Amino acid sequence: MRLRTKTIPLSRALILMSSILLVACASSSVIPPAAIKSDAQSGFIHEYEDFVIVKTIQGDSLGELAARYLGDPSKAWLIAAFNDIDTLLPGQEIVIPLKPVQLGGLNMDGFQKVPILLYHDFSKTRSSKMKVLESSFEAQMRFLKENDYHVITLDQFLNFMEYKEQIPEKSVVITIDDGWKSLYTIAYPILKKYNYPATLFVYTDFIGGNKALTWNQIRELAEYGFDIQCHTKTHRYLTKIKEGETFKQFFESVEKELTYPKKLLKKKIDRDCNCLAYPYGKTSSLVAAMLKKYGYRAAFTVTRGGNPFYLHNYNINRSAIYGQYDLEKFKKNLDVFQPITAE
């Protein structure tokens, strides 16, 4: 937590140095004082390496401060959460941490969990287990909005999992598997309406088929901001040897399932795929070792439950949302916190 040196004038630095020399051993952690900087726009500011103290003036907003000090207006929540405020009042003294202070969403009470919702197919008129009604999907997205959930990108989620970045307390990730056409006609307009990011896991042999998305549609989704990732080539079980298949044939087949979609996505939409959704959610130590070899960053099962940061990146949970779910059942998949057990 040292003052950034570029803000210390030379004369001041010399005075500071001599003061420090006097007390060197007795107070080794003494840190030079901040240059008190006034800001016509924002009352005063004190800048340090780890945080900034700001006294707000009329017209300041959390978003503006986040843009100014954290380089991203969408990080307004971080300032709000740290100072336990919803809005700013003029004359308020607030602290803006410049480094994450709660990585992994870990605090005295417990730790954050991030639910990942998994959808497959959608329909305007008829639901089934894998097919969610348009009206239900709309109601679920509206529920997230009205109840202050933050739908984050897969990249933000993985930064959280890798203990690099803090994310809002009620964060949720939306994923959609396979590549059904109904994603484009039904889910896409609703996600756009709520400005929610989503990740699409495609199994590439399906694409271009009768009920599937076309490559042009996938390209459009990617350009809009969808994250496009791999769900293998043919959607085969990665953990079961087929009848008549030797172990070596099985191994080579799995290898192809993991490598081919990466190349195809690069060729078709010029995107790097570094995440995998396991077909049927099944994995094994062998598959995990192969994923590592091919540089996959993360892989996703269909085990229900939120994700604490400490889960292995190749064993990330997702909660499938089925067509018959009402809002009560949907809500049960939004578990965002777990207390640490007391001993």
Added chain:
Amino acid sequence: MKLLSHYFYIIILAPGIFFGCAFMQATEPRKTAAPAPPQVSASSQPTTSQSYLTKASTYETRGDLRLALFYLKIAVDVSPQNKQISKRVVDLQQRIDANAEIQFKAGVQHYRDQQFEKARQAFLKTLLCNPQHPEALIYLKTRISPFKFLAYAAQKGEKKTDIAEKIYQDSGKAFLISYFVEETGNREILKQGIRMELPYLESVPVKQKAKTAQQPADTAPTYQLEKSASPAFNIQTEIAKADGFLKNKQYDDVLTIADKIIEHDNFSKEAEGLINKVYYQKGNDLFEEKRYLEARTYFSFIDPEYIPTEKIQATIKDILDKQAESHYLEGVNYFINEDLKNAIVAWETVLKLNPDHEKAKTDIQNAKHLLEKLQDLE
């Protein structure tokens, strides 16, 4: 540990020595955009350390030493001349470091005892004290893992086929050794001491002695399979129970069992069958009670691949259409008698029964428009 390096960005705590007194300080470049250049202003007011000291004390009392330290450090920055605060920072930092080490050691002991949940809790507490404790992170993120790997170092003159035989009891799996060893070239005999991490093949028994006797001491198994706490789960037993519940119309109990099965297998056909049966029976019950609207909802949930419901859905549609028509005429009568409010209520009922009733939609709009005009006149 090499395996894990790409998962984490670990801030390295570099020891700094200053006039013979050593202290540790976190070093990381500031990543955020620099603020706008300050303007000269007479209204600039310095802050005081008192509010931050109060916050630090509050957190310290609650046992959240990490946040207490954060606020104490702010207080030091705000009042650098106050030596007492600086001393508190040093003391608190020492307490935190000591706590972190106690928790970490406890975690390692639990891990060695294969008490993985207790180990996890201890490592989490370690990180609560020291969020950048690299070893606690490694234990949490990768050692307590569902994946099992065998760390192995090739011995003098050992061939890939020998290792495959030793590890997988199958020299035909030598191709796996080539695949994972990452040695350039295609030599049959591996360089002595070359290390590899070989995946456990869940369906292939592994020789116990290969796991232990062949490993150099510093490459003890880095991965462990977490012991499952749940008792054996038998789908057939659960389905038999569910069938009993179905007969007794205990539908919620059936759905609970279906959920339980889905937890074990998300794509279970048995679970899907149970769910469809519940909706079918519930739909029939409601149909018999003449609660056609609710019955329609339940039948609409049914996957036609499981139970065809076209006929009964068509019957319900006929009944509801007739009811809708009757309510429509009721609305017309209200309208003729200038009771616009009740006309709207009747036509809205029509739309509940038949959402595609175009005349009711138009008439509601007209009636609402008329009502507004009348209210304006009043």
